[in-house]
Amino acid sequence: MQKKIPTRKCVGCGEMKDKRELVRVIKTPEDEILLDTTGRANGRGAYICNNIDCFKMALKNKGLERSLKAQIPEDVLDKLSKEFGE
Template sequence: MGKKIPLRQCVGCREMKTKKEMIRVIKTPENEVVLDVKGKQNGRGAYLCFCAECLQKARRSKGLERSLKISIPDEIYDRLEEELKELDTKQ
């Protein structure tokens, strides 16, 4: 039998995918919201697909805020969107 691959749910589209197919957004102990590209940083995490569309859905449904248990200002969403676009062009 193969090794069990953990699945995570996107807070935008609510689809279950493997960790490798998603990006982790974390709330650090200092209450800062950042993209965790390597998936190893400490903090409460939520997962998003690698598309700006899912970030928009999470923004509208406040899914990210519920998962991280923090209110997220617009400028942080804008910064996350920019970082996602940069990552998208690298892949």
């Protein structure tokens, strides 16, 4: 029997991809929004492809805000876009 590979949907492009290929952005129980590098942090998560285009698309179509069920402050957006390599 083959081991099932978990897949997640990118909130930017909408493609289903292997969970390990995507970057997880979380909203912690303290309402802090940050990148989850371990993939195991506590909080509500949203997955984005590891490229700046998908990140921009997720902002444009409000996919990130919808997934995290929160408004994302401007300073947090700046920090996230730097981490995505803009």
